[in-house]
Amino acid sequence: MSSLHDSKSQQPPKTGLLLLQGLILLLFFIFALRFWFLQIHKGIYFEEQAKNNQLRQDRLYAPRGLIRDREGKLLALNEPAYALGLVREDCKDLDATMLTVSKWTGVDLAKLKDVFKKSRKRVKPFEPLILIPNLTFKQVAIIEANALHWPGLEVVVRSRRKYLQGPLLSHVLGYVAESTEAELEADEGLAVGDFTGKQGLEFMLEKRFRGVKGRRQVEVDATGRRLKERILNPPVAGEDIDLSIDIELQTLGGKLLEGKAGAVVVMNPDNGQILAFVSAPSYDNNLFTTGFSRKDWAELQNNPMHPLQNRVIQSVYPPGSVFKLAVAAAGLHYNVINLKETVHCPGFVKLGKYVFRCWKKYGHGDVNMEQALVQSCDVYFYKLGMKLGVDRISEFAFKAGFGKKTGISLPHEKPGLIPTRAWKRRRFGEIWHPGENLNFAIGQGYTLTSPLQVARFISSVVNGGRLLRPQLLAGEPAEEQGRLPLSDVQLQLIRKAMIETVDGAHGTARRLRMKGIVVGGKTGTAQVVKLTDELKKMKDKDIPYKYRDHAWMASFAERGAERYVIVCMVEHGLHGASGAGPIVKALYDQLYAKKPEGEAVRD
C-alpha cells in the first residue's frame, strides 16, 4: 500500500480550489440571473405567450417551375392536390382516428399505420404528417365535413405536377414522384410527402425546378383549430424552364412513330439544340404523380415494347450502313482512299474460306467512294475496312463521338459500343480476326450506337466538324466537345455523297428529295440476326417481327442558314429508305412549311 501513498507535502493546488469555487458562484449567478430574467422580468409576457400559445408554424409549398416549349407553349404546370395530414400532437386517440380515416377513404388500416410509422420520425412537432397523398374530391368533402370531431386531421393543399402532353414528352421531361427515404435523408429542403424529379429533366434539373418553401405562423387553440395566420416568408417558386423542343414537331414525330418502336431526333447542327426527341412507344408520366393502379403498373412493366425505355439515348443498335459515313471519313483522314480509284463489286468478297456478300446480289460494278456511299455498296467498304483495320476505324469512331455518352442532360444515357482489340480480348478473351474488320466497316458486328450519337455525328459533318453537346433547354450556348479530324474539303466530300444519295439516280434515299431545299441522307438497314437461308427467301411481310432488320435514316437539310439534322430509327422497320425515310420526310415538310424561306430559326 505504501507505494500508493503520496507524500503529505503535496498540497492540493490552492488557486485550483479557488477556481472551482469561483466556477460554482459563476454558475449560480449566470443561471439565477437568467431564471430571474425569464420568470420574473419577462414572466408576464411568457405567461401570455403560453396562454395564447400556441403559435405554430406551417410550411407553404413552393410551386414547381413551369415547363414551356421553344415557342412558349406550356408543357407542364402545377395543379392543386389534396392530401390528408395528421397532426399527432392534436390527436386524442390515434388508433380510433386511423380507423376512421380508413373507413372514410377505403385505405387499408395496416397501410395507414405503416405510413405513420415510417414518417413519424421525420415530421416535426405540430406538423401534419401526410397520411394519404392524393385525395379524391369526394374524400375531401367527407373529411372537411367531419374533421371537427377528429382533432388532428386536416386536408393539406399542395401542388401537383400536371403534364399537358402526357406520353408525348415523358422521355424528355421524365416525371416526379414522392420523395424516397434516401432522398429525404440526403436533402435538407425536402419534407415527407414532397414530390421530387425521378427521371428526365425533372430529375436532372430538380434543384432549379423545386423552389424554396415558405413559412406561415398559425395561432391555434388547445384543440388545434386555426385562429389567425400570418405569412413569415413567402414561398419562392421554382425556376420556369423553356425547352428547345418544338412541340408541334414533337407531336408530329409522335404521330409518325405511332404503333412502332423507334426513335426520332431533330437537332439544330449549329448549336446542338434538340427540336424533337421522340421515343416510341411511350407512357403517361402523369401516372407517377397521381399514383398507379397495380394493374397499370404491371402493364407498363410487362409491355413487350418496353415503353419505359428511352430509345433515343438508352437503346443502342447496330448502325448498319449509316456507319459507312464514318468509315469513309476515316478512309479520307488516314489517306487510304484515292477518290478516283474504283473498286469492282461483283456482289461478294472472299476472305480465306469465307464469303462476304454485298446487299446487292449481282453487285454494283465499278464504284468510287462517292458511289459506294450513294448506293451503299458493301464490297467497297469491306475492302476499305481491310485497308483501315480495326485500330484506325475505332480510333476514328471515338473521335466521331461513338462509343461514349453525348452528355445530354438526361439520366441513364448509354454509351453504346465501339469494339477494339483490347475490348475484344477483355470481353471474349479472343484476338481480333481480320474478317471482323469487314463487318465493322459496314456497321454490323459488335458496334452499337444510340440514335442521338448518330444525330450528333451527322451534325458535325454538316457544321464543319464540331461535335456539339445535344441541348434540351432553349437559349443554352453551344458546347463543343470535340472535332472530327477532317479538313473542310474532306467534310464536303462526305456531305456531297449524302446529297447525292438523295439526288442521284441510284441513291438509296431518293424519297427525301424536296424542292428548293438541299437534302442529304444515308440509309441504314441493320441486321438483328443473321438471316437463315429460309428467312432470306421470304417476302418482307412474312418475316416474323423480331427477325426483321432495323431501319435507319440519318439526314440533314438546309435552306439558306436554316439547317436541321434528323435521325430516325425504327426497330424492325426492315429497310432504312422505306421504314424510316417517310417519317423523316414528313418532319422536314413540316419544318420548312412552317416558316417562309429566308426566315432563320429563333435560337
Add this chain to the structure above:
Amino acid sequence: MSPVDRRLLIHMNWFLLGLAGVLFFVGVMNLYSASGFRMEDGMSVNSFYQKQLIWGLMGFGGMITFMLFDYRHLKTIAWPLFFVTVLLLIAVPFAGKTIYGARRWLDLGFFNFQPSELAKITILIIGARILSKDSDPLGFTKLAYVVGVGLVPAVMVILQPDLGSGLNILLILGGMILYRGLTSKVFKTMAVAIPCIIPLGWLFMHDYQKRRVVSFMDPASDPLGAGYHIIQSEIAIGSGRLWGKGFLGGTQSQLRFLPEKHTDFAIAVFGEEWGFVGAMSLLSLFCVFLYQMVVTARDAKDLFGSYLAAGVFFYFFWQILINMGMVLGLMPVVGIPLPFISYGGSATVVNFCLVGLVLNVSMRRYVFKQG
C-alpha cells in the same frame, strides 16, 4: 482491512450522499410530471419514471461498489483501463449497434453498453494519475502530453459521431488541467490561441450541428426545427413566474408543446411547474452538491484523490452548465442531459458511480499509512 471500516463510515460525507438522493428524487418526481397522462407512440409514458427508478437502484449499487475499494488502487489500473477503453472505442465502428443513426453502442446481450460513457470515467482516472504526479504549474511539454492522452478517446468518440460526449471528455480533462494550473506563459499563449482555433471547429461540424449553432444565434431562423426547442422551453420556463404552476400543472409541458421534455429539456418542465422559487432551490442544490466535490478535493489525503474529486466536479459542472445554458437559451442545443434530473439509464448509473468515487476519496481522507 475489511472492505468497510467503521471509521470510514463515520468519516463518510453523508451530506453529499443525501444531496445526490434528493436530486435524484426531484428528477423522478419531475419525470412523473413530464410524463403526463398522454400516450407517446403506444408506450405508456409512465414507464419512464418507473424505469428511471430502476436505473436509480442500479446506480445505488454502482455507488456502493465505487466506495468499497481504496481509490488509490485506481492509480495502478489507470493505464490498463485507458487501453481497454480505447480498444472498446475502436471496436465500436466495427461491432457497434446503430441507434438513431449513430454507432455508439456495443451490444452486450443483456444491455447496450456505451463505451463513450466509460471513456468519461477513464479520462478522469488517467487525468488524475498523470496530473497528480507533481504539483508545479503545467508547461508546454507536459500540457501537450496530457492533452494528447485526452484527445485519443475524445476524437474517437467525436467520430462515432457523438460530439457532445467527445467535447465532454475534453472539457473534463481541461477542467482538471485548470485545477492544477498552467504557467503564465502557457496561459497567455492559450488565451490568444484558443479563440483562433474555435472557428476551425466549424469546418468539422455536421450540418445538423451547424444548424443548431445558427438557430441559437437566431432562433427564428428555424422555428420548426432546432429553434423550436429553445422558443418553447423559454415560454415554458418564463410562464412559470415566481411560484410556478404547481406539480403536474404545467400547461406547456402537459400540452406537449415542449419537446423532449423528459430528457434534455427536463428542467423546462421543472421551471414551469415550480417557478423561480423552485428553480433557485434546484440551482442551489446543484451548487452545494458541487461544493462537496471541492471540499473533498481540498481535504483529500493525497493529490490523486484531490484530482479525482476535481475531475468528478468538472464531470457534473459542465453537464449542468451546458444543459441549463441550452434550455435557458444561452447556448446552442447540444444533447447533454442534466445530472439526476434528465431521464437516462447509463447516465444515471454513471452519475451515482462517480458520487461513489467522491465518497470513496472523502471517507479515506484521514487514512494514513495502513499498508
